[in-house]
Amino acid sequence: MHSFAKLVTKILANRLANKLNMMVSPNQSAFIKGRFIQDNFMLVQQTSRLLHQQNKASLLLKLDITKAFDSVSWPFLIEVIKKLGFWQIWRDLICGLLATSSTRILLNGFPGRHIKHRRGLRQGDPLSPMLFILVMDVLVYMFSKAENEGLLQQLSSSKKLHRVSMYADDVVLFLCPTLTDIDLILSILKLFGDVSGLHNNVQKSNVYPIRCSEEVLLEVQTLMPCEISTFPCRYLGLPLSLYKLTRQQFQPFVDKIADQLPNWKADLMTRAGRRVQVQHVLTSLTVYLAMAVDIPQWGLDAIDKIRRGFLWRGRKEARGGHCLVAWGKVCRPLKLGGLGISSLPELCWALRLR
Structure with a gap:
């Protein structure tokens, strides 16, 4: 990245960092001042243990986003920041930064020709992580909208629980093990992947059942071709368990x-x-x-x-x-x-x- 682009990126990143906390839902903690990675872990652990204590059959789904930073759709990103109220000059500057990105391959010590990018975000750019979590926050909105409209079954009848936890592209989702909920979740993930370029790799995702019978797990396995694992597991490098370790x-x-x-x-x-x-x-x-x-x-x-x-x-x-x-x-x-x-x-x- 040349010096002028670095200067523009740094200015935009510094200004956006102060406002990011108001734009992004509390489910996302990465790259936001005042939020910590441990908050995500404790949210997931408390939700898991509460569902287990209430004897509520549910699933914890750990998603695997394929090539997250390298596959973000530029038109979708611009549309997201437009909906968030970014001024035209901001959108023009971000479009310019994206359009000028390129890659050169060293072959026998000599750089090849420039390869223009058509999607994805710059690696090592201070603005890229912030733009990425703005895109990922759309997925949180889609799940919240589906639950508020009554399309997704509530996790608990006694209190409202956080359904999604995100740390950059590390996504954990809670859902009920019903045919309707699983179909809708997969449809939302597919729709989000089609418009944003961030597709979920179902084969590399993991399902952790909570209070689920063997019959329910067999049905889940037919609907979701991913590995069914058991607690305790690791989440964000920390031990996640339903009981005391x-x-x-x-x-x-x-x-x-x-x-x-x-x-x-x-x-x-x-x-x-x-x-x-x-x-x-x-x-x-x-x-x-x-x-x-x-x-x-x-x-x-x-x-x-x-x-x-x-x-x-x-x-x-x-x-x-x-x-x-x-x-x-x-x-x-x-x-x-x-x-x-x-x-x-x-x-x-x-x-x-x-």
Whole structure:
């Protein structure tokens, strides 16, 4: 992208970012100031558990959008921003940015001719993610319209639940396992794909049943040719379950944190370097998990064991003789004589107050 286009894109992105929160439904959290990825996870987890507690037969459908950024229809995008009230000058600038996009292929080190794009959004462009979620928000509107018109059965009779959760192109949808609802959902997805270019790959999508009998699942499988999976599962990198996670189910996430250790070069790092690694890599992964999941005490102890071992030995474990200072003192602030490493129990307690 040339310098003038970069300048225009940056100006448009900065101005749009301040208004995006008012344009996009609360079901979408990606690229919007004041919204967090954990909000989507907690929304899906609370809805799943509530349906399970109410003994309500329902389905959780995880959609797979094919080549999301590369397949957005330009005419549809322009029509969407026109309906949202974007001025003509905005639409002209966005059309100009889209029309000037091209690709060149390096062959034996030499760039080939320019290949003009006819659809899709620029990769690495600060404006592209915002335009993409404006397009995806149309799908939320279509589902809401169908439910408000009585075409889709309500998930719960006692309270209104969020049917859709979106984080960019990561879409989760709740529906009732009836022939009418499934047919309508598939029709909406097909219609949205035809007009926007964002098609759902049914074969790569997953269905997670909630309180569904075997007979119902057989009917669902004939109507939706996608894989039927079971809880617990992963959503946005976090463990999603209808019950409290067992030790066996939670252990892979502790192992994932341990796998982030650069064991092959730990011996080359100074203790100060290992301290930075502990605080900014191992602790940050724990924070992401703790913002949405209640980590059990044994899990915190296991993560602390990994952090302590890497700090003192550069390994996953360190026995008492290798630990030069008590871990409680290590977790004190620098001005109080510690190393400024976060205390996980206190950190998780603070995050739960959020």
